[in-house]
Amino acid sequence: MAALRAAKQALRKAIKTRVAALSDEEKQRQSLVVSQKLFRHPKYVSCKRIALFLSMHDEVLTEEIIKDAFKLGKSCFIPRYERSCSHMDMLQLTSLQDMETLPLTSWNIRQPAEDDNSREEALAAGLDLILMPGLGFDLMGKRLGRGKGYYDAYLERCIKYSQGKP
Template sequence: CFLMYSARKSSPPKLDQAHHTLVAKPGPTQKPRPVVLCFHRFQTQELVVRTALTMGTSPKAALSTRSAKTLLSFVHQFGLKNPWRHKFPTAKLFKHPKYVSSQQIAVFLSMDDEVCTQEIIKDIYKHGKSCFIPKYDSSSSHMDMLKTNSLQDIQTLPWTSWNIQQPAADDDSREEALSSGGLDLMLIPGLGFDLLGRRLGRGKGFYDTYLERCSRHPKGKPYTIALAFKEQLCQDVPVDAHDVLIDEILYEDL
Protein backbone atom coordinates (compact mmCIF):
# COMPACT_ATOMS: atom_id res chain seq x y z
CA CYS A 1 0.00 0.00 0.00
CA PHE A 2 0.94 3.64 -0.18
CA LEU A 3 1.41 5.94 2.77
CA MET A 4 1.36 9.69 2.58
CA TYR A 5 3.14 12.19 4.74
CA SER A 6 1.35 15.51 4.95
CA ALA A 7 4.30 17.74 5.71
CA ARG A 8 3.81 20.47 8.30
CA LYS A 9 5.87 22.23 10.93
CA SER A 10 5.12 19.97 13.85
CA SER A 11 6.14 17.41 16.42
CA PRO A 12 6.28 13.63 15.67
CA PRO A 13 3.29 12.19 13.78
CA LYS A 14 0.48 9.87 14.70
CA LEU A 15 -0.77 7.16 12.36
CA ASP A 16 -4.29 7.49 11.01
CA GLN A 17 -5.04 3.80 10.47
CA ALA A 18 -8.25 4.41 8.51
CA HIS A 19 -6.62 6.36 5.73
CA HIS A 20 -3.03 5.08 5.97
CA THR A 21 -1.86 8.63 6.47
CA LEU A 22 0.67 10.06 8.84
CA VAL A 23 -0.86 13.18 10.34
CA ALA A 24 1.37 15.68 12.08
CA LYS A 25 0.50 17.02 15.51
CA PRO A 26 0.90 20.80 15.92
CA GLY A 27 3.86 21.71 18.07
CA PRO A 28 6.44 24.41 18.72
CA THR A 29 9.34 24.94 16.34
CA GLN A 30 12.39 23.15 17.68
CA LYS A 31 15.90 24.54 17.83
CA PRO A 32 18.58 23.09 15.53
CA ARG A 33 20.05 19.90 16.92
CA PRO A 34 22.27 17.05 15.73
CA VAL A 35 20.75 15.46 12.68
CA VAL A 36 20.56 11.70 12.27
CA LEU A 37 19.54 10.37 8.89
CA CYS A 38 18.07 6.87 9.16
CA PHE A 39 17.45 4.37 6.38
CA HIS A 40 16.17 0.80 6.13
CA ARG A 41 17.91 -1.87 4.11
CA PHE A 42 15.57 -2.94 1.32
CA GLN A 43 16.05 -6.71 1.76
CA THR A 44 16.04 -7.09 5.55
CA GLN A 45 14.30 -3.89 6.67
CA GLU A 46 17.13 -3.61 9.21
CA LEU A 47 17.46 -0.04 10.40
CA VAL A 48 20.75 1.42 9.29
CA VAL A 49 22.00 4.69 10.63
CA ARG A 50 24.36 5.71 7.87
CA THR A 51 25.56 8.96 9.30
CA ALA A 52 25.04 11.58 11.96
CA LEU A 53 25.38 15.17 10.86
CA THR A 54 25.96 17.85 13.45
CA MET A 55 24.37 21.14 12.46
CA GLY A 56 26.88 23.96 12.53
CA THR A 57 26.69 27.44 11.08
CA SER A 58 25.47 26.02 7.78
CA PRO A 59 23.60 22.72 7.39
CA LYS A 60 24.85 22.49 3.81
CA ALA A 61 28.42 22.60 5.10
CA ALA A 62 27.67 19.47 7.12
CA LEU A 63 26.47 17.77 3.96
CA SER A 64 29.92 18.18 2.43
CA THR A 65 31.51 15.88 5.01
CA ARG A 66 32.75 12.42 4.17
CA SER A 67 29.99 10.78 6.23
CA ALA A 68 27.33 12.65 4.28
CA LYS A 69 28.87 11.59 1.00
CA THR A 70 28.77 8.00 2.23
CA LEU A 71 25.06 8.42 2.87
CA LEU A 72 24.40 9.83 -0.59
CA SER A 73 26.37 6.95 -2.10
CA PHE A 74 24.21 4.50 -0.17
CA VAL A 75 20.99 6.08 -1.47
CA HIS A 76 22.32 5.94 -5.03
CA GLN A 77 23.26 2.27 -4.73
CA PHE A 78 19.90 1.49 -3.16
CA GLY A 79 18.09 3.01 -6.12
CA LEU A 80 20.15 1.09 -8.64
CA LYS A 81 19.50 -2.23 -6.90
CA ASN A 82 15.86 -1.60 -6.00
CA PRO A 83 13.76 -4.17 -7.93
CA TRP A 84 10.62 -2.12 -7.28
CA ARG A 85 11.93 1.01 -8.98
CA HIS A 86 10.02 0.31 -12.21
CA LYS A 87 7.02 -1.23 -10.40
CA PHE A 88 6.24 1.76 -8.20
CA PRO A 89 2.44 1.61 -7.70
CA THR A 90 0.88 4.73 -9.18
CA ALA A 91 -2.83 4.10 -8.51
CA LYS A 92 -2.76 6.17 -5.31
CA LEU A 93 -1.30 9.15 -7.13
CA PHE A 94 -3.77 8.86 -10.00
CA LYS A 95 -6.68 9.00 -7.49
CA HIS A 96 -5.19 11.86 -5.49
CA PRO A 97 -7.56 14.88 -5.56
CA LYS A 98 -4.72 17.25 -6.40
CA TYR A 99 -3.60 15.10 -9.32
CA VAL A 100 -7.14 14.60 -10.63
CA SER A 101 -7.94 18.33 -10.53
CA SER A 102 -4.61 19.51 -11.94
CA GLN A 103 -4.22 20.39 -15.61
CA GLN A 104 -0.69 21.82 -15.58
CA ILE A 105 1.67 19.22 -14.08
CA ALA A 106 5.46 19.31 -13.77
CA VAL A 107 7.18 15.94 -13.43
CA PHE A 108 10.85 14.95 -13.36
CA LEU A 109 12.42 12.49 -15.78
CA SER A 110 13.79 9.95 -13.34
CA MET A 111 17.42 9.07 -12.76
CA ASP A 112 18.53 5.53 -11.90
CA ASP A 113 18.16 6.06 -8.14
CA GLU A 114 14.71 7.68 -8.30
CA VAL A 115 11.13 6.47 -8.62
CA CYS A 116 10.49 5.73 -12.29
CA THR A 117 8.02 8.30 -13.66
CA GLN A 118 7.34 6.88 -17.12
CA GLU A 119 3.85 5.55 -16.28
CA ILE A 120 2.96 8.86 -14.65
CA ILE A 121 3.96 10.76 -17.79
CA LYS A 122 1.87 8.39 -19.91
CA ASP A 123 -1.15 9.00 -17.67
CA ILE A 124 -0.74 12.78 -17.88
CA TYR A 125 -0.95 12.62 -21.67
CA LYS A 126 -3.75 10.03 -21.56
CA HIS A 127 -6.01 12.42 -19.65
CA GLY A 128 -5.21 15.45 -21.78
CA LYS A 129 -3.23 17.27 -19.11
CA SER A 130 -0.21 19.45 -19.90
CA CYS A 131 3.14 17.85 -19.05
CA PHE A 132 6.11 20.04 -18.13
CA ILE A 133 9.61 18.65 -17.56
CA PRO A 134 12.77 20.23 -16.11
CA LYS A 135 15.46 21.90 -18.13
CA TYR A 136 18.47 22.36 -15.86
CA ASP A 137 21.31 24.83 -16.26
CA SER A 138 24.23 22.87 -14.80
CA SER A 139 26.33 26.03 -14.43
CA SER A 140 23.86 27.60 -11.98
CA SER A 141 20.78 26.80 -9.90
CA HIS A 142 18.44 27.90 -12.69
CA MET A 143 15.75 25.52 -13.90
CA ASP A 144 12.81 25.96 -16.26
CA MET A 145 9.77 23.74 -16.64
CA LEU A 146 9.13 23.29 -20.36
CA LYS A 147 6.03 21.85 -22.01
CA THR A 148 6.25 18.57 -23.91
CA ASN A 149 3.78 17.22 -26.44
CA SER A 150 3.97 13.44 -26.09
CA LEU A 151 6.06 10.56 -24.80
CA GLN A 152 7.57 10.33 -28.27
CA ASP A 153 8.52 14.00 -28.04
CA ILE A 154 10.39 13.34 -24.79
CA GLN A 155 12.16 10.31 -26.25
CA THR A 156 13.73 12.50 -28.95
CA LEU A 157 15.32 14.89 -26.44
CA PRO A 158 19.13 14.94 -26.03
CA TRP A 159 20.83 13.26 -23.09
CA THR A 160 22.73 15.18 -20.43
CA SER A 161 25.86 14.21 -18.50
CA TRP A 162 23.50 13.19 -15.65
CA ASN A 163 22.06 10.47 -17.89
CA ILE A 164 18.66 12.12 -18.19
CA GLN A 165 16.95 13.76 -21.14
CA GLN A 166 15.97 17.40 -21.37
CA PRO A 167 15.33 20.04 -24.05
CA ALA A 168 18.48 21.34 -25.74
CA ALA A 169 20.06 24.52 -24.43
CA ASP A 170 19.12 26.40 -27.61
CA ASP A 171 15.54 25.08 -27.73
CA ASP A 172 13.49 28.27 -27.35
CA SER A 173 10.33 26.94 -28.98
CA ARG A 174 8.77 25.35 -25.91
CA GLU A 175 6.35 27.00 -23.51
CA GLU A 176 7.76 27.68 -20.05
CA ALA A 177 5.17 27.12 -17.33
CA LEU A 178 5.67 30.47 -15.62
CA SER A 179 5.44 32.40 -18.88
CA SER A 180 1.77 31.47 -19.19
CA GLY A 181 -0.67 29.79 -16.84
CA GLY A 182 1.71 28.55 -14.15
CA LEU A 183 1.55 25.09 -12.58
CA ASP A 184 -1.12 23.28 -10.58
CA LEU A 185 1.04 20.39 -9.35
CA MET A 186 4.74 19.60 -9.19
CA LEU A 187 6.05 16.07 -8.62
CA ILE A 188 9.47 16.28 -7.01
CA PRO A 189 12.43 13.89 -6.61
CA GLY A 190 15.00 13.82 -3.83
CA LEU A 191 17.49 11.72 -1.90
CA GLY A 192 15.82 12.02 1.50
CA PHE A 193 12.74 13.52 3.14
CA ASP A 194 11.42 14.09 6.66
CA LEU A 195 7.95 14.59 8.13
CA LEU A 196 8.26 18.36 8.22
CA GLY A 197 8.50 18.50 4.43
CA ARG A 198 12.23 19.10 4.34
CA ARG A 199 13.99 17.60 1.36
CA LEU A 200 17.56 16.52 0.69
CA GLY A 201 18.33 17.24 -2.96
CA ARG A 202 21.55 16.99 -4.91
CA GLY A 203 22.97 20.29 -3.76
CA LYS A 204 22.24 22.66 -6.65
CA GLY A 205 18.98 24.11 -5.35
CA PHE A 206 17.08 23.78 -8.63
CA TYR A 207 13.68 23.07 -7.11
CA ASP A 208 14.01 25.56 -4.25
CA THR A 209 14.92 28.32 -6.69
CA TYR A 210 12.11 27.43 -9.06
CA LEU A 211 9.46 27.22 -6.34
CA GLU A 212 10.52 30.65 -5.13
CA ARG A 213 9.92 31.93 -8.67
CA CYS A 214 6.53 30.21 -8.66
CA SER A 215 5.54 32.11 -5.52
CA ARG A 216 5.84 35.36 -7.50
CA HIS A 217 3.58 34.09 -10.31
CA PRO A 218 -0.09 35.27 -10.23
CA LYS A 219 -1.17 31.63 -9.80
CA GLY A 220 1.19 31.14 -6.88
CA LYS A 221 3.20 28.10 -5.86
CA PRO A 222 1.87 24.74 -7.11
CA TYR A 223 1.00 21.92 -4.77
CA THR A 224 4.12 19.78 -4.33
CA ILE A 225 4.25 16.00 -3.92
CA ALA A 226 7.55 14.17 -3.47
CA LEU A 227 7.75 10.62 -4.87
CA ALA A 228 9.92 8.41 -2.69
CA PHE A 229 10.86 4.95 -1.52
CA LYS A 230 10.19 4.20 2.14
CA GLU A 231 13.93 3.84 2.59
CA GLN A 232 14.34 7.54 1.80
CA LEU A 233 12.33 8.72 4.81
CA CYS A 234 14.63 10.38 7.30
CA GLN A 235 14.37 11.33 10.93
CA ASP A 236 15.63 14.80 10.14
CA VAL A 237 16.96 16.68 7.12
CA PRO A 238 19.15 19.79 7.50
CA VAL A 239 18.03 22.85 5.57
CA ASP A 240 19.08 26.41 4.84
CA ALA A 241 16.88 29.51 4.89
CA HIS A 242 16.18 29.34 1.14
CA ASP A 243 15.00 25.71 1.17
CA VAL A 244 11.28 25.36 0.36
CA LEU A 245 9.17 22.79 2.20
CA ILE A 246 7.19 20.30 0.15
CA ASP A 247 3.50 19.71 0.84
CA GLU A 248 3.31 15.92 0.79
CA ILE A 249 5.42 12.77 0.48
CA LEU A 250 3.99 9.79 -1.36
CA TYR A 251 5.82 6.50 -0.95
CA GLU A 252 5.30 2.76 -1.14
CA ASP A 253 5.09 0.56 1.93
CA LEU A 254 5.78 -2.98 0.71
Protein backbone atom coordinates (compact mmCIF):
# COMPACT_ATOMS: atom_id res chain seq x y z
CA MET A 1 0.00 0.00 0.00
CA ALA A 2 2.84 2.40 0.83
CA ALA A 3 4.45 1.64 -2.55
CA LEU A 4 1.20 2.47 -4.34
CA ARG A 5 0.85 5.73 -2.39
CA ALA A 6 4.43 6.68 -3.29
CA ALA A 7 3.86 5.84 -6.96
CA LYS A 8 0.73 7.98 -7.04
CA GLN A 9 2.59 10.89 -5.42
CA ALA A 10 5.39 10.61 -8.00
CA LEU A 11 2.85 10.52 -10.81
CA ARG A 12 1.03 13.56 -9.40
CA LYS A 13 4.31 15.48 -9.28
CA ALA A 14 5.20 14.54 -12.87
CA ILE A 15 1.77 15.52 -14.17
CA LYS A 16 1.81 18.85 -12.30
CA THR A 17 5.21 19.63 -13.85
CA ARG A 18 3.90 18.92 -17.37
CA VAL A 19 0.74 20.96 -16.86
CA ALA A 20 2.73 23.88 -15.42
CA ALA A 21 4.77 23.97 -18.63
CA LEU A 22 1.64 24.66 -20.72
CA SER A 23 0.91 28.25 -21.67
CA ASP A 24 -2.36 29.85 -20.60
CA GLU A 25 -3.38 29.89 -24.27
CA GLU A 26 -2.78 26.15 -24.58
CA LYS A 27 -4.75 25.43 -21.41
CA GLN A 28 -7.60 27.54 -22.81
CA ARG A 29 -7.42 25.72 -26.18
CA GLN A 30 -7.46 22.27 -24.58
CA SER A 31 -10.28 23.24 -22.24
CA LEU A 32 -12.34 24.41 -25.22
CA VAL A 33 -11.75 21.05 -26.98
CA VAL A 34 -12.92 19.18 -23.86
CA SER A 35 -15.94 21.49 -23.48
CA GLN A 36 -17.00 21.07 -27.12
CA LYS A 37 -16.82 17.27 -26.80
CA LEU A 38 -18.86 17.42 -23.61
CA PHE A 39 -21.53 19.64 -25.20
CA ARG A 40 -22.13 16.94 -27.86
CA HIS A 41 -22.16 14.01 -25.44
CA PRO A 42 -25.65 12.44 -25.05
CA LYS A 43 -25.31 12.22 -21.24
CA TYR A 44 -24.62 15.96 -21.03
CA VAL A 45 -27.35 16.84 -23.54
CA SER A 46 -29.98 14.86 -21.61
CA CYS A 47 -28.95 15.76 -18.06
CA LYS A 48 -31.02 18.19 -16.05
CA ARG A 49 -29.02 18.26 -12.79
CA ILE A 50 -25.24 18.46 -13.11
CA ALA A 51 -22.48 18.65 -10.51
CA LEU A 52 -19.29 20.30 -11.65
CA PHE A 53 -16.23 21.90 -10.18
CA LEU A 54 -14.96 25.46 -10.27
CA SER A 55 -11.57 25.01 -11.86
CA MET A 56 -8.18 25.69 -10.39
CA HIS A 57 -5.31 26.97 -12.56
CA ASP A 58 -4.10 23.46 -13.45
CA GLU A 59 -7.46 21.92 -14.34
CA VAL A 60 -9.80 21.95 -17.31
CA LEU A 61 -11.38 25.40 -17.27
CA THR A 62 -15.07 24.95 -16.46
CA GLU A 63 -16.47 28.46 -16.84
CA GLU A 64 -17.74 27.83 -20.40
CA ILE A 65 -19.36 24.59 -19.25
CA ILE A 66 -21.12 26.42 -16.42
CA LYS A 67 -22.31 29.15 -18.80
CA ASP A 68 -23.63 26.54 -21.23
CA ALA A 69 -25.39 24.59 -18.49
CA PHE A 70 -27.21 27.71 -17.27
CA LYS A 71 -28.04 28.72 -20.85
CA LEU A 72 -29.67 25.30 -21.35
CA GLY A 73 -31.63 25.57 -18.09
CA LYS A 74 -29.74 22.85 -16.22
CA SER A 75 -29.49 22.93 -12.43
CA CYS A 76 -25.83 23.28 -11.43
CA PHE A 77 -24.23 22.04 -8.22
CA ILE A 78 -20.71 22.81 -7.04
CA PRO A 79 -18.54 21.43 -4.24
CA ARG A 80 -18.21 22.81 -0.76
CA TYR A 81 -15.15 21.27 0.87
CA GLU A 82 -14.63 20.92 4.59
CA ARG A 83 -10.86 20.74 4.97
CA SER A 84 -10.97 19.70 8.62
CA CYS A 85 -12.58 16.34 7.85
CA SER A 86 -12.17 15.76 4.08
CA HIS A 87 -15.94 16.02 3.66
CA MET A 88 -17.56 17.49 0.55
CA ASP A 89 -21.15 18.34 -0.36
CA MET A 90 -22.51 19.52 -3.70
CA LEU A 91 -24.65 22.63 -3.29
CA GLN A 92 -26.77 24.39 -5.86
CA LEU A 93 -25.35 27.34 -7.74
CA THR A 94 -28.19 29.64 -8.77
CA SER A 95 -26.53 31.77 -11.47
CA LEU A 96 -23.27 33.02 -12.92
CA GLN A 97 -23.62 36.10 -10.72
CA ASP A 98 -24.03 33.81 -7.70
CA MET A 99 -20.76 32.10 -8.63
CA GLU A 100 -18.91 35.41 -8.83
CA THR A 101 -20.00 36.42 -5.32
CA LEU A 102 -18.97 33.21 -3.54
CA PRO A 103 -16.14 33.55 -1.02
CA LEU A 104 -12.64 32.39 -1.99
CA THR A 105 -11.04 29.50 -0.10
CA SER A 106 -7.38 29.18 0.83
CA TRP A 107 -7.05 27.12 -2.39
CA ASN A 108 -8.17 30.25 -4.27
CA ILE A 109 -11.40 28.66 -5.50
CA ARG A 110 -14.92 29.88 -4.89
CA GLN A 111 -17.37 27.84 -2.85
CA PRO A 112 -20.44 28.39 -0.69
CA ALA A 113 -19.57 29.48 2.85
CA GLU A 114 -19.68 26.82 5.57
CA ASP A 115 -22.61 28.58 7.23
CA ASP A 116 -24.55 28.91 3.94
CA ASN A 117 -27.36 26.42 4.51
CA SER A 118 -29.84 28.06 2.14
CA ARG A 119 -28.79 26.04 -0.91
CA GLU A 120 -30.25 22.79 -2.13
CA GLU A 121 -27.93 19.83 -1.53
CA ALA A 122 -27.46 17.55 -4.54
CA LEU A 123 -27.29 14.20 -2.77
CA ALA A 124 -30.89 14.40 -1.58
CA ALA A 125 -32.08 16.05 -4.79
CA GLY A 126 -30.35 13.62 -7.15
CA LEU A 127 -27.86 14.21 -9.94
CA ASP A 128 -27.84 13.12 -13.57
CA LEU A 129 -24.15 13.84 -14.20
CA ILE A 130 -21.05 14.55 -12.11
CA LEU A 131 -18.01 16.19 -13.71
CA MET A 132 -14.93 15.64 -11.56
CA PRO A 133 -11.50 17.22 -11.70
CA GLY A 134 -8.50 14.98 -12.06
CA LEU A 135 -4.79 15.36 -12.49
CA GLY A 136 -4.79 12.39 -14.83
CA PHE A 137 -6.87 9.57 -16.23
CA ASP A 138 -5.84 6.18 -17.55
CA LEU A 139 -7.16 4.52 -20.69
CA MET A 140 -9.90 2.81 -18.66
CA GLY A 141 -11.12 6.20 -17.36
CA LYS A 142 -9.80 5.72 -13.83
CA ARG A 143 -9.01 9.04 -12.21
CA LEU A 144 -5.95 10.23 -10.33
CA GLY A 145 -7.03 13.07 -8.05
CA ARG A 146 -5.05 15.27 -5.70
CA GLY A 147 -4.97 12.63 -2.98
CA LYS A 148 -7.38 14.08 -0.43
CA GLY A 149 -10.22 11.66 -1.24
CA TYR A 150 -13.05 14.23 -1.40
CA TYR A 151 -14.59 12.89 -4.61
CA ASP A 152 -14.03 9.23 -3.74
CA ALA A 153 -15.88 9.70 -0.45
CA TYR A 154 -18.64 11.71 -2.15
CA LEU A 155 -19.19 9.01 -4.79
CA GLU A 156 -19.41 6.39 -2.05
CA ARG A 157 -22.09 8.49 -0.35
CA CYS A 158 -23.97 8.80 -3.66
CA ILE A 159 -23.94 5.04 -4.15
CA LYS A 160 -25.11 4.38 -0.59
CA TYR A 161 -27.82 7.02 -0.88
CA SER A 162 -29.10 5.59 -4.16
CA GLN A 163 -29.33 2.15 -2.47
CA GLY A 164 -31.40 3.63 0.34
CA LYS A 165 -28.58 3.62 2.90
CA PRO A 166 -28.10 7.06 4.49
